Amino acid sequence: MIGQLTKFERQTAMLILLALSGVGLAMAIAGRDDPFGVHGVLVLLYALAGIIFVISGFFDPEPGDDRFDRYNDDPTKAGIVLAMIWAAFALFVGDWVAWLLVNPNLTFDAAWSSFGRIRPVHTTGIIFGFGGNALIATSFYVMQRTSRARLPDQLSPLFVIFGYNLFCLLAVTGYFMGVTQSREYAEPEWYADIWLVVVWVVYFLVYLRTLARRKEPHIYVANWYFLAFILVVAMLHIVNNLAVPTSLARVKSYSLFSGVQDAMTEWWYGHNAVAFFLTAGFLGMMYYFLPKRAGRPIYSYRMSIISFWGITFFYMWAGSHHLHYTALPQWVQTLGMTFSLMLLIPSWVSAGNALMTLNGAWDKVRDDATLRFMMVAAVFYGLSTFEGSFMAIRPVNALSHYTDWTVGHVHAGALGWVAMITFGSFYALVPWIWKRDGMYSWKLVEVHFWLALAGTVIYVFAMWNSGIVQGLMWRTYNDSGTLAYSFVDSLVAMRPYYIARAVGGLSFLIGALVGCYNIWMTIRTSSHAAGEFMGDLPDPVLARTPALQAGE
Amino acid sequence: MFGFHYRLERKAIGLVVGIILVASIGGIVEIAPLFTIHQTVEDAPDMRVYTPLEIAGRNIYMREGCYACHSQMIRTLRDEVERYGPYSLAVESKYDHPMLWGSKRTGPDLARVGGKYSDEWQVAHLVDPRSVVPESIMPAYDWLSRNRLKTDNLGEDLKALRTVGVPYSEDMIANASSDAHGQAAPDSKEAESVVTRYGKETSVRPFDGKPEELTEMDALVAYLQILGRLTDAAKKPVATAER
Numbered sequence: 001m002i003g004q005l006t007k008f009e010r011q012t013a014m015l016i017l018l019a020l021s022g023v024g025l026a027m028a029i030a031g032r033d034d035p036f037g038v039h040g041v042l043v044l045l046y047a048l049a050g051i052i053f054v055i056s057g058f059f060d061p062e063p064g065d066d067r068f069d070r071y072n073d074d075p076t077k078a079g080i081v082l083a084m085i086w087a088a089f090a091l092f093v094g095d096w097v098a099w100l101l102v103n104p105n106l107t108f109d110a111a112w113s114s115f116g117r118i119r120p121v122h123t124t125g126i127i128f129g130f131g132g133n134a135l136i137a138t139s140f141y142v143m144q145r146t147s148r149a150r151l152p153d154q155l156s157p158l159f160v161i162f163g164y165n166l167f168c169l170l171a172v173t174g175y176f177m178g179v180t181q182s183r184e185y186a187e188p189e190w191y192a193d194i195w196l197v198v199v200w201v202v203y204f205l206v207y208l209r210t211l212a213r214r215k216e217p218h219i220y221v222a223n224w225y226f227l228a229f230i231l232v233v234a235m236l237h238i239v240n241n242l243a244v245p246t247s248l249a250r251v252k253s254y255s256l257f258s259g260v261q262d263a264m265t266e267w268w269y270g271h272n273a274v275a276f277f278l279t280a281g282f283l284g285m286m287y288y289f290l291p292k293r294a295g296r297p298i299y300s301y302r303m304s305i306i307s308f309w310g311i312t313f314f315y316m317w318a319g320s321h322h323l324h325y326t327a328l329p330q331w332v333q334t335l336g337m338t339f340s341l342m343l344l345i346p347s348w349v350s351a352g353n354a355l356m357t358l359n360g361a362w363d364k365v366r367d368d369a370t371l372r373f374m375m376v377a378a379v380f381y382g383l384s385t386f387e388g389s390f391m392a393i394r395p396v397n398a399l400s401h402y403t404d405w406t407v408g409h410v411h412a413g414a415l416g417w418v419a420m421i422t423f424g425s426f427y428a429l430v431p432w433i434w435k436r437d438g439m440y441s442w443k444l445v446e447v448h449f450w451l452a453l454a455g456t457v458i459y460v461f462a463m464w465n466s467g468i469v470q471g472l473m474w475r476t477y478n479d480s481g482t483l484a485y486s487f488v489d490s491l492v493a494m495r496p497y498y499i500a501r502a503v504g505g506l507s508f509l510i511g512a513l514v515g516c517y518n519i520w521m522t523i524r525t526s527s528h529a530a531g532e533f534m535g536d537l538p539d540p541v542l543a544r545t546p547a548l549q550a551g552e
Numbered sequence: 553m554f555g556f557h558y559r560l561e562r563k564a565i566g567l568v569v570g571i572i573l574v575a576s577i578g579g580i581v582e583i584a585p586l587f588t589i590h591q592t593v594e595d596a597p598d599m600r601v602y603t604p605l606e607i608a609g610r611n612i613y614m615r616e617g618c619y620a621c622h623s624q625m626i627r628t629l630r631d632e633v634e635r636y637g638p639y640s641l642a643v644e645s646k647y648d649h650p651m652l653w654g655s656k657r658t659g660p661d662l663a664r665v666g667g668k669y670s671d672e673w674q675v676a677h678l679v680d681p682r683s684v685v686p687e688s689i690m691p692a693y694d695w696l697s698r699n700r701l702k703t704d705n706l707g708e709d710l711k712a713l714r715t716v717g718v719p720y721s722e723d724m725i726a727n728a729s730s731d732a733h734g735q736a737a738p739d740s741k742e743a744e745s746v747v748t749r750y751g752k753e754t755s756v757r758p759f760d761g762k763p764e765e766l767t768e769m770d771a772l773v774a775y776l777q778i779l780g781r782l783t784d785a786a787k788k789p790v791a792t793a794e795r
Contacts, residue, residue, distance in 0.1 A: 184655060257649070268583060
């Protein structure tokens, strides 16, 4: 990796890492009575590890100009490996959390391992650790191929991927120590948030600079989604995390907003994190890898356009459906519900577009578990967006809100859509970028597929049952007109479903571990002799013939 | 329409501007008015601020992730009002930075739990939840009784809260630490000034039963006992409906 950097880039990397270690040292000293100091030490160690890594290759010969004849896949490779590590870790914590709800004593009787602290470890580990690394990795890959241009420089993509993982580490280690803003899905504290902004700006610039160098006249549809993902996540992140730190040497900060405005801002963020982190980015993945693997162009170019702008516009209104019947003014709730219903159209247009693309390739879906991952992902995308619109209807929400139904809905999306499309894309991508003939074992891909599908189905059915039972018990009256059940009655009724959920989660976790093993073995096996694939080269190596792409 | 898009997708900056514009509209229409129109939050003249001890307790509540299982928002539904009490008003979380409305009830709603149980019950429940509710699946927080409460930074917390709009006075900020100690030790000489500064409704008592030592348990119980009691506005909905 370092061997691919020029002398100047290596020096720049050293400077950045030295500056970072300086920041870490300052944090460690200033915050010695606070978790802030622990995070200072963590930043310092992370920077030192980077310095050692750079030094280890510092005196390697400089790369020749021939590096420009190939795409830069180092950051993608790093991103895939990191994403799988995060997946194994965060799915493990997730299943542990699930078992804690069956038996609260499955803990080490310590503060760090209690439910409230490790639950955000699970959510952040999955959304940002696994999902974020997968998105960064695939977006770098896709934007180079669809632009037929190399990343603009060697260093900034590496900064993005490793800087981003520092953010994830700060977040997750913070929760163990009780460092949290308690804003759901935006729990990291102010200094981690500021660091993420820095990383994200560099990410955006890398993206724009690659697009500026593109040899294709048109920007391919996958890139629109990646672009929307980067831009809107930046908007959401900054507004939602506006806060005043108590001191520059403490982790604690207070949100700029309070009460009802804070609730609206939080769910505007929260719902659009679903839209632009967990949907737009992964749709970008789908729009590239699914047609590629199926060997067919995207079914409809026009449907891509309608769906893209529909999602970008409608989603931003939908956050308030998380606040039905609360103290939020009703006009906002109604707007949220209305737009959530309209959102079904662009969502199903995308899901339909993906499934129609498979027309004529269904034999491949039958034979190829990799493509089947992507197909099932598209189906779950369609199912969970339908469910989401349905749950945004006020009377339905009255029943579903605060119950496990929400948890089930989220996991239909997270397991069935986000994770499945990622695994499918990875199984396609890993042999391509590591130049292997195929995955180490196609049978293990098959095993992973069935474990993941079974796990998802068990999980979602368990939560549908528990959520609806819970919601109904809360509102059931007996003949004398008083509430029929106490809260504890509903809790007791949940137990069998919680066990089923934990079992489903375990199945999904084992599948992911199988995937980790398979990917690792694929990387380890020796490269095949064929070398570069023809056509997987950036311009100007190929003759300049602007070709029509899938979707045009 | 598609011809226009055919040209647009050749321009990276065009797409960037387009995405930002299209994505901004929803937020501007829905969020901006909440900050400007008076109807968003009701008036409640009797609204009081959290004491330093309650703020410390609130921070522990957040630190332990209690919001993940307990909501603090009673909806306007018959069964919720009957189970938990009058539905929540916006004004009740006016000083909550951030709000802790929550999104999941693995345990019951806590918006009106203040005063519902005794301090002893709350302490027993936190030390060993299953000693008072055998079916409970809540983790035990027994270490809270052993952890001394850190109070030396509470002034900074109050100051930051004032910056974001909570009306703490200079006096309250300067005495934050001693007020925290006083509130949990009724016989101490700091106890009186807590009531002077925060009003006679303020509870001054040894929340964990041990006045000699200020623990995190004191702070968390003090916070739980104030939930739903910062204002009486919710109990007289007629007075707040028209404004």
